[in-house]
Amino acid sequence: MKPSSDSGMVKTKVLKPFFVLLLATFVMAITAPPSVRAASLAEIKKRGYMIVATEDDYAPFEFIEAGKPKGFHHDVVAELKKYAPFEIRQEILPWTGLLAAVSTGKYDTAITGSIVSQERLVVFNFVAPIAEATHYYIKRANDDRIKSVANLSGLAVGVQAGSVLLSRLPELGAMLAKTGGKLGKVTEYASYPEIYEDLANRRLDYAVNSIISAVALVKQRGDKFAMGQPVSGSGFHAWPVPKGNDDLLNYLTEFVAHLRTSGKLVELQQKWFGTTFPKLPTTTILSFEQYKKLAGLE
Numbered sequence: 455m456k457p458s459s460d461s462g463m464v465k466t467k468v469l470k471p472f473f474v475l476l477l478a479t480f481v482m483a484i485t486a487p488p489s490v491r492a493a494s495l496a497e498i499k500k501r502g503y504m505i506v507a508t509e510d511d512y513a514p515f516e517f518i519e520a521g522k523p524k525g526f527h528h529d530v531v532a533e534l535k536k537y538a539p540f541e542i543r544q545e546i547l548p549w550t551g552l553l554a555a556v557s558t559g560k561y562d563t564a565i566t567g568s569i570v571s572q573e574r575l576v577v578f579n580f581v582a583p584i585a586e587a588t589h590y591y592i593k594r595a596n597d598d599r600i601k602s603v604a605n606l607s608g609l610a611v612g613v614q615a616g617s618v619l620l621s622r623l624p625e626l627g628a629m630l631a632k633t634g635g636k637l638g639k640v641t642e643y644a645s646y647p648e649i650y651e652d653l654a655n656r657r658l659d660y661a662v663n664s665i666i667s668a669v670a671l672v673k674q675r676g677d678k679f680a681m682g683q684p685v686s687g688s689g690f691h692a693w694p695v696p697k698g699n700d701d702l703l704n705y706l707t708e709f710v711a712h713l714r715t716s717g718k719l720v721e722l723q724q725k726w727f728g729t730t731f732p733k734l735p736t737t738t739i740l741s742f743e744q745y746k747k748l749a750g751l752e
Contacts, residue, residue, distance in 0.1 A: 569692075
């Protein structure tokens with residue numbers, strides 16, 4: 455990775471060739487011949503099953519405990535199996551490369567804690583959101599140096615590779631610039647447990663994660679970690695579907711509407727997130743312009 459313009463050197467624990475592969479597969483999703491694409495809803499019905507990808511290590515959305523999948527999306531997939539007139543085949547895998555695999559048709563969609571972003575909207579449309587996603591900083595509970603965003607200037611931060619959290623760090627850079635500060639060294643990781651381990655061991659000064667994951671972490675490990683202030687504008691967690699696959703996009707949005715009207719969405723939000731989001735958009739998200747209006751970023 456190259457250093458950002460004036461935000462320190464970016465360090466990564468993920469092999470560099472992955473980023474080349476990710477870019478290549480995203481380009482393939484746009485330019486590939488018809489044989490390399492996600493299946494349409496009609497094709498899914500004809501073959502009799504849908505393949506969904508779920509991350510393995512992003513609590514409380516999805517995680518593995520004692521060898522068994524758990525979390526918000528584990529319960530959501532169970533509801534989808536009841537709702538769909540065809541078989542749902544779930545594959546659980548690491549985040550790295552997951553969206554690229556969806557973009558090339560290996561999986562039909564990713565039912566995971568993905569966050570809508572400008573970059574992802576080039577390749578994907580998004581199902582109606584299932585949760586809000588504002589980013590917060592997380593510090594060690596006993597670190598008295600950090601009392602506000604301004605205190606993050608020049609400090610080392612950990613964030614997940616290939617994530618929206620990484621792509622929106624410039625928003626934090628802009629916040630720091632207003633106080634005369636700047637973004638410090640950014641280290642990318644394959645998963646958040648690695649980030650939290652390095653944070654606890656003082657290899658990092660702070661981490662950045664979405665509000666839901668930050669709240670869950672502090673609830674479980676409040677003796678080690680504390681949640682700070684927002685470091686981004688508003689955002690949404692939603693499931694990606696490759697552009698052009700409108701029937702599947704609408705079908706999954708109808709499923710989210712079913713969860714909402716049945717009360718199951720609120721029930722699962724409360725169970726796994728400890729809060730609910732009554733003002734979420736109920737429509738698909740198709741462009742960055744639409745996203746900015748929905749998120750109130752204009």
